[in-house]
Amino acid sequence: xxxxxDQGTTSSRAILFRDDLSxxxxxxxxxxxxxxxxxxxxxxxxxxxxxxxxVCRSVxxxxxxxxxxxxxxxxxxxxxxxxxxxxxxxxPIQRAIVWQDRRTxxxxxxxxxxxxxxxxxYKTGLLLDPYFSATKICAILDAVPGARERAIRGExxxxxxxxxxxxxxxGGRVHATDATNASRTLLCNIHTGQWDDDLLDAFNVPRAxxxxxxxxxxxxxxxxxxxxxxxxxxxxxxxxxQAAIIGQACFKPGMxxxxxxxxxxALMNTGREAVRSRNRxxxxxxYQLDGQRTYALEGSIFIAGAxxxxxxxxxxxxxxxxxxxAMAAKSDREQRVYLVPAFVGLGAPYWDPEARGALxxxxxxxGPNEITRAALEAVCFQTNDLMTAMHADxxxxxxxxxxxxxxGGMTTSDWTMQRLSDLxxxxxxxxxxxxxxxxxxxxxxxxxxxxxxxxxxxLASWQSEKSFAPLxxxxxxxxxxxxxxxxxxxTLSTPIV
Numbered sequence: 488x489x490x491x492x493d494q495g496t497t498s499s500r501a502i503l504f505r506d507d508l509s510x511x512x513x514x515x516x517x518x519x520x521x522x523x524x525x526x527x528x529x530x531x532x533x534x535x536x537x538x539x540x541x542v543c544r545s546v547x548x549x550x551x552x553x554x555x556x557x558x559x560x561x562x563x564x565x566x567x568x569x570x571x572x573x574x575x576x577x578x579p580i581q582r583a584i585v586w587q588d589r590r591t592x593x594x595x596x597x598x599x600x601x602x603x604x605x606x607x608x609y610k611t612g613l614l615l616d617p618y619f620s621a622t623k624i625c626a627i628l629d630a631v632p633g634a635r636e637r638a639i640r641g642e643x644x645x646x647x648x649x650x651x652x653x654x655x656x657x658g659g660r661v662h663a664t665d666a667t668n669a670s671r672t673l674l675c676n677i678h679t680g681q682w683d684d685d686l687l688d689a690f691n692v693p694r695a696x697x698x699x700x701x702x703x704x705x706x707x708x709x710x711x712x713x714x715x716x717x718x719x720x721x722x723x724x725x726x727x728x729q730a731a732i733i734g735q736a737c738f739k740p741g742m743x744x745x746x747x748x749x750x751x752x753a754l755m756n757t758g759r760e761a762v763r764s765r766n767r768x769x770x771x772x773x774y775q776l777d778g779q780r781t782y783a784l785e786g787s788i789f790i791a792g793a794x795x796x797x798x799x800x801x802x803x804x805x806x807x808x809x810x811x812x813a814m815a816a817k818s819d820r821e822q823r824v825y826l827v828p829a830f831v832g833l834g835a836p837y838w839d840p841e842a843r844g845a846l847x848x849x850x851x852x853x854g855p856n857e858i859t860r861a862a863l864e865a866v867c868f869q870t871n872d873l874m875t876a877m878h879a880d881x882x883x884x885x886x887x888x889x890x891x892x893x894x895g896g897m898t899t900s901d902w903t904m905q906r907l908s909d910l911x912x913x914x915x916x917x918x919x920x921x922x923x924x925x926x927x928x929x930x931x932x933x934x935x936x937x938x939x940x941x942x943x944x945x946l947a948s949w950q951s952e953k954s955f956a957p958l959x960x961x962x963x964x965x966x967x968x969x970x971x972x973x974x975x976x977x978t979l980s981t982p983i984v
Contacts, residue, residue: 488557489933490546490719491925492539494564494648495727496520496585496749497796499535501542502925503550503557506938510922512550514542521582526589526831529582532570535648536655540714547715554717559936560656560710561723561928563730564648566671569623571634571645571696577659579651580631580643584623587750587789587831591622592840598622603689610676610683612761612770617832617840618787620647621673621690638693645696647671649724653707656721661708664698666775667729675700677761677772680780703729703774704931723931725774727924728752732773732783733931734923735892736949738942741883743874746924747895750834751791751866753873754783757881766876767836776934776942784880786835786873790828790844792896794862797830804855812900815860823967824848825868825974826861833979836876841980848970863903867910868971874911890914894923901953909959910967919950 488511493500497520503511516538521529547554567586572579584590595615598604604615613619624645628635637643646654650664669675669682674692676683682697701707707721725733728746732754735744740758745751754773761770761782773783792808799805805814825847827833832840846858874889891913897903898917908915920926933939940948959967 488552489929489938490543490557490560491929491932492543492560492562492652493727493925493928494535494539494562494652496565496587499538499542500925501539501546502922502929503546503552504926504929508920508926508929508933508939510920512546513922514546514549516542524590528585528587528831530568530585532572532579532583532651535583536652539652543715554715554719557719558938559720559722559932561930561932562649562652562721563725563727563924563928564652564668566647566668566726566728567618567620567623568648569620569627569645570648570651571624571627571638571643572651572654574642574644574659577654580634581627583648584626586618588623589617589831589840591617591626594622594625598689607673607686607689609763610678610686611673612670612677612763613673614767614769614838616838618834619671619673621686621692624692624696625690635693638696641695643696644698646698649726650698653721653724656710656714657708658711662698663701663707665701665703665705665724666772666780667703667726668724669700670772671726677770677780677782680772680775702776702778704776704935706935720936721932722935723928723933725927725931728754728785729773730927730931731894731924732756732927734925734927735894735918736946737892738946742892743877743889744892744894745870747791747866747893747897749791749793751788751870753786753870753877755877755881757782757784762881764876764880766879767838768873768876768880769835784877786876788866788869788873789831789834791866793830794826794828794865795897798859798862804859808896809899811859811863812902814856815863816902818856818860819852822848822850822853822857823970824853824857824861825970826858826865827974827978828862828865829978836872837975837979839979842978845974845978847974847977863900864906864910866897867903867907868968870907871911871968874913890916892916892918894918894921904955905958908955908957909964912957912964915955916951917953919952921952
């Protein structure tokens with residue numbers, strides 16, 4: 488038995504996997520989001536922790552198993568979200584700054600003006616953007632009186648959510664992260680796999696704050712026995728998108744997965760080569776096993792499922808997010824309505840933190856169905872932008888031979904997946920096991936304790952639940968994409984030249 492903790496942006500889940508990686512049980516708990524100012528997004532760390540404890544205990548109780556039968560725990564987490572806590576008490580010194588937060592845009596601009604973009608991009612594969620953790624660390628240290636001095640003295644600890652959970656689960660005995668989460672901080676040299684002194688100096692981050700970097704499949708200590716009744720080893724850790732590329736068995740260079748959750752994240756495996764993008768994508772560590780790093784090109788879309796949440800909770804067009812596909816199917820196709828969901832700026836390949844959302848093409852006949860369709864199509868258009876950039880950067884696999892493996896909440900909609908296939912002009916495969924992020928974390932943990940098969944065998948056993956092939960004509964697709972590009976160009980704070 489394996490227990491996967493999937494700590495996401497809006498909820499925490501615990502999934503029990505049998506030894507053959509079939510699912511025995513799932514529990515989920517949502518927790519609040521905080522928006523203290525425009526562009527700011529925060530989480531209360533204690534609420535994250537309590538949600539994780541709750542779902543783990545619930546899934547174990549529901550399955551009626553003894554915790555001694557759980558061979559290992561795997562953790563996957565929302566990336567870049569930044570926490571700093573007291574090493575003695577374990578208490579955070581302020582709320583977590585979430586990956587979506589844009590408060591450090593000005594700091595990033597200052598660093599860019601100092602000419603640091605090139606060295607940062609070369610060493611980290613990333614861009615100078617508020618999305619990543621380093622400037623969030625500075626924001627916390629500068630906001631809390633005395634925090635920077637305490638950090639220098641070694642009294643505080645920084646971590647992304649995985650590190651915070653490891654610390655809490657082990658009773659404060661282990662302060663560690665894995666290579667994938669480390670690679671999202673702007674402080675890790677992805678070529679060496681280590682924290683980089685030049686980067687620490689550039690961002691003014693004290694080294695004493697940082698966790699130890701380990702393999703994705705490695706020993707991260709044991710849980711405090713008082714939490715679940717017995718000590719359980721933690722043996723797998725990966726950021727959510729890297730866990731998904733593992734869960735989708737994208738172990739061969741050229742394979743692509745896209746996860747449609749709060750945001751959308753597409754990763755292409757580039758093997759042992761850390762490709763430096765010419766199209767504003769990022770190069771990241773896909774996974775690190777036995778000290779060997781495998782890399783990926785990644786494109787990040789900040790708003791995907793969050794747009795459907797906005798339709799439901801903000802505009803009240805929907806009572807359930809699952810109704811979006813059916814509403815879109817009833818829309819007037821003659822109306823070409825475009826939503827550019829730049830609610831927190833635009834991610835790849837535009838990277839414009841100052842862009843804001845907009846609707847284009849409205850008529851007197853435009854209603855909830857048409858706007859819902861535009862929200863779903865916006866995710867598809869952005870995914871096509873990412874795939875186009877990926878193949879421009881790394882054209883090793885021909886575009887017309889690509890199969891896109893998808894996962895996440897939005898993929899349950901057949902309408903959305905068909906539109907995705909049409910607009911990216913590629914086959915889209917939805918997996919038989921849709922909990923791919925948790926599956927990746929479970930496989931990493933199972934690999935370490937000897938329960939799971941090798942990567943090659945795992946790839947061979949992967950199964951599709953349903954495939955979608957392009958049905959739209961080239962002429963219609965070209966019109967749709969031209970309209971999308973026009974809409975984006977009007978939304979950017981700095982127009983495309």
